[in-house]
Amino acid sequence: MPRLRFIGRLREILGSELELEASSPITLSQILEKLPQEARRLILAEDGRLRVIVLVNEKPAQGLSQVIKPSDVVRFVPIVSGG
């Protein structure tokens, strides 16, 4: 079951961690489909571009078709600039 971790606005919507019920590998795109619309809108732009940085086991995700294994940790990191 992959673990999803969130910060910022996404954390407010989904909590800081979410364990997905998926015993077999699924794609990142399939994971996003399981999230509520409000969260998806923060993650994906209308043109399909990622609005946030997605890290799979701390490595940048290789696109929405990347297969996520049950043991993976996926972090969703918004782009911020800090002042």
Next chain:
Amino acid sequence: MFKGGWTGKILRVDLTREKHAVQDLDGEVARSFMGGRGLAVKILWDELKPGTDPLSPENKLILATGPLTGFALPSSGKLVVASKSPLTGGYGDGNIGTRASYQMKKAGYDAIVVEGRAKEPVVLVVEDSEIKLEKADDLWGKDTYTVQDELEEKHGKEAGILMVGPGAEKLIRFGVVISEKGRAGGRPGIGTVMASKNLKAVVIKGTKEIPAYNREELRELAAEGYKEIKASANYDFWVRQGTMATIEWSQENSVLPSYNFREGWFERADEISGTTMEKVYKVAQKGCPFCNMQCGNICEIKEGPYKGWRVEIDYENIAMLGSNLGIGSMDWAMTLNLYADLQGIDTITLGSVLAFTAELVEKRMLPEDKLGLKLRWGDGEAMLQLAELIAERKGFGEKLGEGVKALSKALGGEWFAMHIKGLEISAYDCHAAPGMALAFATSPIGAHHKDAWFIAWELKIGRDVISKEKVDRLLEMQRIRGGLFEAAVACRLPWIELGFSLEWYPKYLKAATGLDFTLKELYEMADRIYDLIRCFWAREHGGWSREMDYPPERWFKEPLTRGPLAGSKLSKEAYDKLLSWYYEARGWDSRGLPRKSTLRERGLGYVAEQLEAQGMKLEE
């Protein structure tokens, strides 16, 4: 010559002679350097005698707007303050969101250049073409909140007001220019330069209409831009937390500076987070002129000697005066922030100086009896006492007011003195971020985040990736943040935080000025500005070496011990690779100096000739 955007005029003020003049802005200079930082470095290069003492009357204080300033456009209410820095000895600048920006344009000026030194403290009052110097004996020594109130009462609430605080008056090397209670700019001591001229404040009021090439189109484009910003998915969260959301972000990514950048993770981060701020401390919202995504978090201090006071906070201040000092109390971090604002001293450098001193004490390199107080990590009260000694230049505070670089040269500990080129590093730890370290190290004013925020892009590329692609992305970021935004003088936050498209800016520039700029041309302008700033540094330092572009030894030497990235540190070999690729991509030689061919290509052939005439050998 100008069809709009620029007023085409620069106000020159000589405080020694008590004279002023209005100079035409050269059209070619405007096209090549635009305004803000670009115009400032051009003036400093052309007019400042090499080797000028930054605190002498001969140094110039430049207040510069850009062609977008003053129009009702997204985030165009800023101005740049610039000078030769008394902290670094190189080029220094900063930007401030302030009413003074649009008032300067309405008064009919793109920039105000101040030189000389007044015989006694003065306020420069600019009301359209009427220029006056008013006595400021009654304001000298007063804190910046009081001075804002008194000047507003005298000149009206709409007046644009820039000032220095008592700390800058005492010539602490990291005095900033302050506006509207807590709006600060010019970290490399630009406020100190202003104070050294006995210039307590500048008050600007204008009544003219800012010239525009196509006012109607500008209005329509602005309306569309505002709408796009407001429609952003993250808009509401941004307005609620602003940059303070970055505390949590930095903690999660192990870049939150803690204990003088010894760590990138802080055990009490939750207590100083954006969420804690929102729930407990935030009482009002504040923004720059023309901004519809205001990020100023006005908070009320609940405990301590400044209980009940209000202070505007953001990420850098709270990280540097909180976690970096081991302080997990929002009240104490805000108290230190407020104190620095009242005194007109830079919050980031203050945080670094206090942290460096605490570490000297911890390592028994500085006896506490010499310091005159007991200083421990996390002790807000002791940190405030030390900040008071610094601001008043009393006792050991006298030395601390010179900044971390000078302090480490005098007392040792250079390997953990967290500065680059003399400017203390802003709040991102780089033990596990080589690209961000390079960004800080090649920032044109020293280690400031304004030009150097690369960390999120680096996460996207991969923190451990060492590649030319990473360097190319850094250059792209510098062209946008340090070039386009600092020369047009517009805020970077709509773009970076809410995804506001960069394609708007050529459109805004066209409607404002009538000139066509492609993004490619704007990036070429950015490179010209970076080259000239590098040449200015080299001229003032009598040469250059690549060590000037190195981050502090700590990040190479001592791995992180806390958080998920414990064990990480920078590799010197990898860093050197990145630096060499960076020089190559910029057309600079292996020392970090622009090549003659690069300077010619950027229209800076005369700069190469002048450097060589002074005995500096440049490579072809």
